[in-house]
Amino acid sequence: MLASLQITNIAIIEKIEITLSRGLNILSGETGAGKSIIIDSLNFVLGERADKSLIRFGEDSASVQAVFEDYINGSVAAYLEDTGIEAEEVLILYRKMTAEGKNECRINGRQVTLSVLKGLTELLADIHGQHEHQALLKPSVHMGFLDLYGKEVTAAAKRAYYDKYCEHRKVLKELSEFGDEEERLRRMDVLKYQIEEIRKACVKEGEQENLIAERTRLRNFEKIKTALETAAAAIDGMGGNSAAGLLNSARHALTSAVAYDERLAELEERLESAKIEVQDIAETLGDLLYSLGASGNLEAVENRLEKIRNLFKKYGGDYPSLTEYAETAEEEYDKLSGAADRVAELTVKAEKTLRELQKCAENLTENRKKTAKELEIAVKKELADLGMGGAMFKTEITPSADYTPSGADNAEFTVSFNKGTPLKPLAKVISGGEMSRFMLAFKNISADGDGIATMVFDEIDTGISGNIAQVVAQKLVNISRDRQVIAVTHLPQLASMADKHFLIDKSEKDGKTLTSLLPLDRDGREKEIARLIGGDGYSGHALPHAREMLTYADEYKNSIAKPR
Numbered sequence: 001m002l003a004s005l006q007i008t009n010i011a012i013i014e015k016i017e018i019t020l021s022r023g024l025n026i027l028s029g030e031t032g033a034g035k036s037i038i039i040d041s042l043n044f045v046l047g048e049r050a051d052k053s054l055i056r057f058g059e060d061s062a063s064v065q066a067v068f069e070d071y072i073n074g075s076v077a078a079y080l081e082d083t084g085i086e087a088e089e090v091l092i093l094y095r096k097m098t099a100e101g102k103n104e105c106r107i108n109g110r111q112v113t114l115s116v117l118k119g120l121t122e123l124l125a126d127i128h129g130q131h132e133h134q135a136l137l138k139p140s141v142h143m144g145f146l147d148l149y150g151k152e153v154t155a156a157a158k159r160a161y162y163d164k165y166c167e168h169r170k171v172l173k174e175l176s177e178f179g180d181e182e183e184r185l186r187r188m189d190v191l192k193y194q195i196e197e198i199r200k201a202c203v204k205e206g207e208q209e210n211l212i213a214e215r216t217r218l219r220n221f222e223k224i225k226t227a228l229e230t231a232a233a234a235i236d237g238m239g240g241n242s243a244a245g246l247l248n249s250a251r252h253a254l255t256s257a258v259a260y261d262e263r264l265a266e267l268e269e270r271l272e273s274a275k276i277e278v279q280d281i282a283e284t285l286g287d288l289l290y291s292l293g294a295s296g297n298l299e300a301v302e303n304r305l306e307k308i309r310n311l312f313k314k315y316g317g318d319y320p321s322l323t324e325y326a327e328t329a330e331e332e333y334d335k336l337s338g339a340a341d342r343v344a345e346l347t348v349k350a351e352k353t354l355r356e357l358q359k360c361a362e363n364l365t366e367n368r369k370k371t372a373k374e375l376e377i378a379v380k381k382e383l384a385d386l387g388m389g390g391a392m393f394k395t396e397i398t399p400s401a402d403y404t405p406s407g408a409d410n411a412e413f414t415v416s417f418n419k420g421t422p423l424k425p426l427a428k429v430i431s432g433g434e435m436s437r438f439m440l441a442f443k444n445i446s447a448d449g450d451g452i453a454t455m456v457f458d459e460i461d462t463g464i465s466g467n468i469a470q471v472v473a474q475k476l477v478n479i480s481r482d483r484q485v486i487a488v489t490h491l492p493q494l495a496s497m498a499d500k501h502f503l504i505d506k507s508e509k510d511g512k513t514l515t516s517l518l519p520l521d522r523d524g525r526e527k528e529i530a531r532l533i534g535g536d537g538y539s540g541h542a543l544p545h546a547r548e549m550l551t552y553a554d555e556y557k558n559s560i561a562k563p564r
Contacts (some may be wrong), residue, residue, distance in 0.1 A: 023499030023563030034515035047118030150371025382441030
């Protein structure tokens, strides 16, 4: 729900902040006090077209911030995830415009495009009045409303249709993977070549690394040979200064003295061990020198390495990717080899599932037509209660161009608000006041299908009074038990039903006109309702009548569920 709205430098509003509540929030005030500016400001932060003329005279910019609480539902969560915006405990929407025409939109502090902002706000609030921010004006959502209203009738048919739709699509997808015979043969030729190329190469795991090491050795043959020969000569050369000879001389020297000092025995053993280790090193150096002479051909190593690298480049980049590609190619080749039988089988299955899908679609269409008649009766009754007894309402159900996940139908709401005029699409014939009452009627009979938690009614009381005004007030209260309702009104019947009532007032300060907003207590509400009735609020029958209306409103609200 919309928890608060902060408006800065919009028209005659310098700065105000509105803290709203659950249930029914009413805004009232004298004509010209700025009630419509509040709605304009809300429209602005929800993504409607920015009009620079709304910037307060003498200021360079204007901004509005809206804070939503308890706003998360499936649609909102999915939208935030898709746009990469983290869902937080509260949702803060901010929009600013400047006199130069610059526009800034933010969601939880993150700058976003206007389309991203509007895409989100369409899931949060509906404003019904002179501005077009209404879901029901979009034919694309009409089927969803219809199915939601008739869920008891259509739910099973929709599930059966969707299951069959998925089954049919799965068969078609597998069938499409085979392509036609010419495409299959061409693909098999490519796969056969690739499989044979990989098999013939016989690449072994770690072979590339080993070849790189071998190439390094071959490229540095002379350096390695010189190092080995120098080391071998130093250890076991012909001269008396070789490492092996010196170690042997040292050991013999200690042996002659061991009998006189036992400590020398340990040193003699260590020298013997060192001599053995040095001799082993000398043998290893000899083996390396011998193998060095038998090393491979550098050109052959380079050629083999280049072949492996080319294979890796073509088939994934490394040995695991190469082997995985080969396995996948062999599986696809085997599948395509037996394609003729499988294609024949799938073709028969596709025809069968299509017939079954068609039956499911026809059944769903019949259920929807039945629901459409029930919805027509319910909407007409509600409209009659709201003083629009001559209105007609019908859901036009037409075949769609193809089978879709939701069925084979299109739906569009059509209306006529005057006897003798033909039914036309809702968006083409409805005015602001009519739209407000139509939405009130529709929302009063529909479940919480759109998931939108906040509804704003701007012109709902246009052209109504007396008993119809009381009916409108009661219906608004009914809706506000399950969602937040914000309504601008001049009707005392509607104002008396408020769960929270705000007075919008206009005053002058330092030669400037300012709009202020005041939450009303019980005494303030009595006086404002008396003013709406037509009295001065302090004499005659207006004030007692206002008190009676508030008492009746309390009794009515207590008789129904409290706002959630």
